[in-house]
Amino acid sequence: MSVPLNRKSLQYLWNSIDCFLLDCDGVVWRGNIPIPGAAAAIDLMKRNGKRVILVTNNSTKGPPQYVEKCRRLGISVSTQNDIVTSSRVASIYLKNMPNRTGKVYVLGGQGLGSELKAANVEHFGIGPDYTDKQTVLDDQSVDVQLESNVFAVLVGFDRYICYNKLVKAASYLKNEKCLFFATNDDAFFPSESSQIALPGAGCIVQAVSYSSQRMPVVLGKPHTPMFEYVRDELKVDPKRAMMIGDWPPTDIRFAKRNGMASMLVLSGNATLEDAQKPKEQEMMADFYCNSLKTLCDLENV
Amino acid sequence: MSVPLNRKSLQYLWNSIDCFLLDCDGVVWRGNIPIPGAAAAIDLMKRNGKRVILVTNNSTKGPPQYVEKCRRLGISVSTQNDIVTSSRVASIYLKNMPNRTGKVYVLGGQGLGSELKAANVEHFGIGPDYTDKQTVLDDQSVDVQLESNVFAVLVGFDRYICYNKLVKAASYLKNEKCLFFATNDDAFFPSESSQIALPGAGCIVQAVSYSSQRMPVVLGKPHTPMFEYVRDELKVDPKRAMMIGDWPPTDIRFAKRNGMASMLVLSGNATLEDAQKPKEQEMMADFYCNSLKTLCDLENV
Numbered sequence: 001m002s003v004p005l006n007r008k009s010l011q012y013l014w015n016s017i018d019c020f021l022l023d024c025d026g027v028v029w030r031g032n033i034p035i036p037g038a039a040a041a042i043d044l045m046k047r048n049g050k051r052v053i054l055v056t057n058n059s060t061k062g063p064p065q066y067v068e069k070c071r072r073l074g075i076s077v078s079t080q081n082d083i084v085t086s087s088r089v090a091s092i093y094l095k096n097m098p099n100r101t102g103k104v105y106v107l108g109g110q111g112l113g114s115e116l117k118a119a120n121v122e123h124f125g126i127g128p129d130y131t132d133k134q135t136v137l138d139d140q141s142v143d144v145q146l147e148s149n150v151f152a153v154l155v156g157f158d159r160y161i162c163y164n165k166l167v168k169a170a171s172y173l174k175n176e177k178c179l180f181f182a183t184n185d186d187a188f189f190p191s192e193s194s195q196i197a198l199p200g201a202g203c204i205v206q207a208v209s210y211s212s213q214r215m216p217v218v219l220g221k222p223h224t225p226m227f228e229y230v231r232d233e234l235k236v237d238p239k240r241a242m243m244i245g246d247w248p249p250t251d252i253r254f255a256k257r258n259g260m261a262s263m264l265v266l267s268g269n270a271t272l273e274d275a276q277k278p279k280e281q282e283m284m285a286d287f288y289c290n291s292l293k294t295l296c297d298l299e300n301v
Numbered sequence: 302m303s304v305p306l307n308r309k310s311l312q313y314l315w316n317s318i319d320c321f322l323l324d325c326d327g328v329v330w331r332g333n334i335p336i337p338g339a340a341a342a343i344d345l346m347k348r349n350g351k352r353v354i355l356v357t358n359n360s361t362k363g364p365p366q367y368v369e370k371c372r373r374l375g376i377s378v379s380t381q382n383d384i385v386t387s388s389r390v391a392s393i394y395l396k397n398m399p400n401r402t403g404k405v406y407v408l409g410g411q412g413l414g415s416e417l418k419a420a421n422v423e424h425f426g427i428g429p430d431y432t433d434k435q436t437v438l439d440d441q442s443v444d445v446q447l448e449s450n451v452f453a454v455l456v457g458f459d460r461y462i463c464y465n466k467l468v469k470a471a472s473y474l475k476n477e478k479c480l481f482f483a484t485n486d487d488a489f490f491p492s493e494s495s496q497i498a499l500p501g502a503g504c505i506v507q508a509v510s511y512s513s514q515r516m517p518v519v520l521g522k523p524h525t526p527m528f529e530y531v532r533d534e535l536k537v538d539p540k541r542a543m544m545i546g547d548w549p550p551t552d553i554r555f556a557k558r559n560g561m562a563s564m565l566v567l568s569g570n571a572t573l574e575d576a577q578k579p580k581e582q583e584m585m586a587d588f589y590c591n592s593l594k595t596l597c598d599l600e601n602v
Contacts, residue, residue, distance in 0.1 A: 128431075130429075130431060130463075142497065142499065144497065146496060146497075158464075159464050160463075160464070161462070161463060161464050161467070162431075162461075162462060162463055163459075163460050163461070163462055163500075166462070166500045166504060167497065167498065167499060167500060170489070170498035170499075170500050171496060171497050171498045173498070174496070174498050187511050187512055187514060188471070188512055195447060195472060195475070196443065196445065196447075196468065196472050197468065197471035197472045197474070197475050197512060197513065198443065198468060198471075199464075199467045199468060199471050199508065199509075199511075199512035200512070202511055202512075203467060203507075203508040203509075203511045203512040204508065206504075206507040206508055206510075206511045207500065207504040207505065207507055207508040208500075208504070209507075210488050210500075210503055210504045210507045211488055211489055211498060211500030211501070211503075211504040212498065213488060
């Protein structure tokens with residue numbers, strides 16, 4: 001059973017956890033608005049000598065942009081090592097592949113491109129790739145040129161998703177030797193509007209996967225590569241770490257699969273029912289609370 | 302066991318089948334090139350007093366365009382009643398919905414739009430919907446306006462697929478009362494090039510389905526609505542009909558699920574192994590042959 005955080009269990013956390021991994025959207029902020037109490041809770045963690053690392057599946061930015069965002073929102077996270085993004089994980093993963101030669105075809109944005117560039121991973125495909133309106137026939141006819149020496153397709157969130165890009169991704173993946181990676185498989189972004197749904201990278205991944213009849217290696221939460229980055233690059237000991245997130249299928253699963261403690265906060269996508277009656281065992285957090293602010297409230301009682 | 306067509310079984314077909322339903326791409330033509338012998342086989346069927354109906358999941362055109370294509374390629378199919386397209390099935394399906402009010406948001410092309418218009422189904426969304434390059438932030442921010450009174454989202458093949466369209470489809474589908482239809486769920490089109498993969502409507506359907514966490518009613522083969530159109534609108538008796546196709550997961554399943562005889566031709570996507578060792582019982586055709594030309598060859602022995 002997932003238990004509501006109380007003073008006693010908070011004391012247990014201070015004793016048994018060295019590193020708090022925080023999901024961002026829905027936990028620390030919502031879009032560009034800080035979640036009340038989150039900054040104070042992070043300060044509290046730090047005063048208790050804890051390491052705080054933000055962990056996001058969002059591939060549209062890299063750690064440098066998040067450091068800047070934290071500064072802007074008054075979140076005391078100051079170095080790139082305090083931030084893990086799926087764009088960074090993807091770049092380091094590709095960089096570390098042994099015997100890698102060739103280029104990566106990328107469906108993704110500038111933030112992913114910057115990370116790949118910083119990791120010296122040769123890549124192409126970022127930016128618009130629309131066929132001119134005048135030359136499009138209302139049919140499946142295309143006029144795309146394929147590059148040679150493409151060893152992998154990497155699919156992230158691409159604001160410029162279009163048919164040419166789907167054709168290219170599926171065409172490269174016809175070659176069985178061409179690898180297939182996804183930064184993450186999130187279905188949507190948290191939206192600031194209750195009317196608007198914002199499809200996430202996972203939707204583009206689904207489209208490419210279905211057309212190529214292939215399954216990608218997914219790098220972000222809840223999958224292993226992001227955990228390995230946290231463990232190996234950031235030297236976090238999972239037995240002394242806790243993942244705090246707002247979305248059981250990614251955040252809580254990420255903790256469970258990788259031997260970390262977990263806490264669900266209700267300041268984002270999850271409801272009280274998700275906390276009390278999760279659909280799967282893998283989604284049952286060890287603890288839950290309303291928001292990060294609860295930590296401060298309990299500390300000050 | 303699926304049996305190779307021979308003279309004896311062909312005679313059986315002439316006796317027991319009144320109507321041959323032919324898939325198009327891979328059976329009658331490949332892209333814009335007629336498959337050798339297909340036209341002659343259709344003539345042979347007609348000389349034997351059989352009805353011949355082309356049945357395609359392709360939603361980019363309507364029956365009028367296919368009548369024209371048949372004329373161009375020398376295929377003796379002369380009226381719209383000889384052609385079934387998923388665009389036509391979708392339009393008649395929506396037209397026949399009782400108590401229908403409001404508009405349909407469509408991801409699809411001009412051919413689908415023409416069919417909807419002919420059926421007096423109010424719709425919008427066809428054509429490019431790209432946000433201007435200059436105003437796109439490299440993020441999930443969008444600037445879309447939602448229309449009111451949208452009772453359904455219909456997803457077909459859309460050459461202009463883009464993020465704004467995915468946002469709109471997923472946003473309309475947040476409303477549980479908004480219905481979700483797909484013209485078909487084909488993963489790809491047959492491609493004239495071995496290098497190029499052409500993702501089909503199914504990929505776009507997958508993206509919308511994943512972001513909205515909803516499953517569509519799929520109208521095309523192998524699903525029921527296209528069969529009901531054939532049975533009810535075209536008055537075909539399934540017990541006296543045979544589906545001939547090149548793709549077991551759609552064509553042969555379509556026959557099996559709806560009580561029709563089936564034959565797999567190897568002139569398109571399927572291999573001899575698909576005929577002899579199908580992955581599922583539902584994909585095992587009653588008969589198979591190299592191509593429609595086999596019928597002429599057997600007749601002339």
